[in-house]
Amino acid sequence: MFARRRRTHAAQIGLATAFAAAACAGSHAVNSTSPPHAEFLLGSADSTFWVSTVSGTLRVRGAPLVLAHYGNRFFELYSADEDQSYNDALLVGERLYRRDLITGDSTAVFSDTAVAHVAGIYARTHPDARPLGPDEDGEPNPQTSATAQLDILDVFGPFLSYEYHVDIELPGKAPWHSTRRGVLDLRTGKQSDAADLFGASRAREVVAGAQRTFETMRDSAIRARQKLSGDDQKAVAALEHRHFDPVCFALENIDGRPAIAFGIPGAGEGNDGNIVELDPIPVDSVGWWRDASAGLARRDSLDDDRWTGSMYTVIARYDTSGQFAQLSLADSSRREWPVGPATGPLRRIDWLDHPAPSDVERKALRRAFDQAARYDESARVAVRVAPKAGVSLAAFRPSAPVIRHARGVRSSVREGSGPTRIHAARHPTR
Numbered sequence: 001m002f003a004r005r006r007r008t009h010a011a012q013i014g015l016a017t018a019f020a021a022a023a024c025a026g027s028h029a030v031n032s033t034s035p036p037h038a039e040f041l042l043g044s045a046d047s048t049f050w051v052s053t054v055s056g057t058l059r060v061r062g063a064p065l066v067l068a069h070y071g072n073r074f075f076e077l078y079s080a081d082e083d084q085s086y087n088d089a090l091l092v093g094e095r096l097y098r099r100d101l102i103t104g105d106s107t108a109v110f111s112d113t114a115v116a117h118v119a120g121i122y123a124r125t126h127p128d129a130r131p132l133g134p135d136e137d138g139e140p141n142p143q144t145s146a147t148a149q150l151d152i153l154d155v156f157g158p159f160l161s162y163e164y165h166v167d168i169e170l171p172g173k174a175p176w177h178s179t180r181r182g183v184l185d186l187r188t189g190k191q192s193d194a195a196d197l198f199g200a201s202r203a204r205e206v207v208a209g210a211q212r213t214f215e216t217m218r219d220s221a222i223r224a225r226q227k228l229s230g231d232d233q234k235a236v237a238a239l240e241h242r243h244f245d246p247v248c249f250a251l252e253n254i255d256g257r258p259a260i261a262f263g264i265p266g267a268g269e270g271n272d273g274n275i276v277e278l279d280p281i282p283v284d285s286v287g288w289w290r291d292a293s294a295g296l297a298r299r300d301s302l303d304d305d306r307w308t309g310s311m312y313t314v315i316a317r318y319d320t321s322g323q324f325a326q327l328s329l330a331d332s333s334r335r336e337w338p339v340g341p342a343t344g345p346l347r348r349i350d351w352l353d354h355p356a357p358s359d360v361e362r363k364a365l366r367r368a369f370d371q372a373a374r375y376d377e378s379a380r381v382a383v384r385v386a387p388k389a390g391v392s393l394a395a396f397r398p399s400a401p402v403i404r405h406a407r408g409v410r411s412s413v414r415e416g417s418g419p420t421r422i423h424a425a426r427h428p429t430r
Helices: 010-026 114-125 194-198 200-223 230-240 287-292 359-373
Strands: 039-043 048-052 059-063 067-070 073-083 089-100 106-111 144-156 159-169 176-185 249-254 257-264 266-268 276-278 305-308 313-318 324-330 336-343 348-351 420-422
Touching: 048 359, 059 359, 073 144, 073 359, 089 114, 114 144, 114 159, 144 249, 159 249, 194 200, 194 257, 200 230, 200 257, 200 276, 313 336
Parallel strands: 089 144, 176 249, 276 420
Antiparallel strands: 039 048, 039 348, 048 059, 067 073, 073 089, 089 106, 144 159, 159 176, 176 266, 249 257, 257 276, 305 313, 313 324, 324 336
């Protein structure tokens, strides 16, 4: 029998504890004077850290929280499984929620439909089958399996970029999976297109240019296929029947400017189900971006990330891998106080000292951190956050066949699960 799976963020909680411990230890190592007055939230790939020197001592509190900030309010983003399994069918979708930290109200902003469709077909073709109860287990190797997973790529103000995976295994058929991307407006749950984000005129230009780039490079690769190596020929074969989708894209930050990174969606066996990325296209800033980009880092000449506060600067110095950073605070005279290590990518800072949150907002944040610290195997958890586009997602996928099917586990092994990126020498819309 397969055990019902529940997700836990013990690893993230452990990272937060280690971060805080390193920060407290480091705060006494370099300067005997007090650090500059600072208070902010730092969002990493899967956690949020509350950094404060208000008491005169550097304090860091971490929690497995994924937060969005827009309209002068904070929202927690979290997911929940939609389990529709039967004894011989693993059917688990996923739903994404935003929760207002002040009111506590949760609203669904994304709900998987692919698994629900398979579940409906299964119910009609197996009229005597009974759905499993919350604490019931099913067959260890079910003949039918359909699972969906939504990964957050990034959040800019009210706009969330995601990657959506569906894996389906049916009796007598080869495993099938699909991958696509999109942008959600967290205020409404609506799928956003380029016109929603940047206006109709600019959107037409960007979409047309990206489509021309893809079709030109795809056709050129097909014509040159016979001259390519075996691996490259497989890559071309995966491109041959792809079609450009104008709403399959994610938002990125390039040197403080918004950019659209289109992806060519995949569906089928093996590499046919993986996404193909185009180079991101920078777009002129618009009104919503000015607020959304207020807490984004600026890269300096040494490739360090810097966030400029009211009377201080937060600095992240990355190692050669670009995955780990040492954080520090610097005052106006460039004296520094170490904060501690962090795992990248570091996404943004929400300042809590200019302006300071109201008492109600501060209480809501404290309550959210307290609740997240108590998340366990039976609790709701924050959504998994994927790396930036262009970085392999292999670390977020199983690297070897799963021996048994735990209920709710996304156990399908995707061949070559990392996205393929197409590079252009010069994009026609730049």
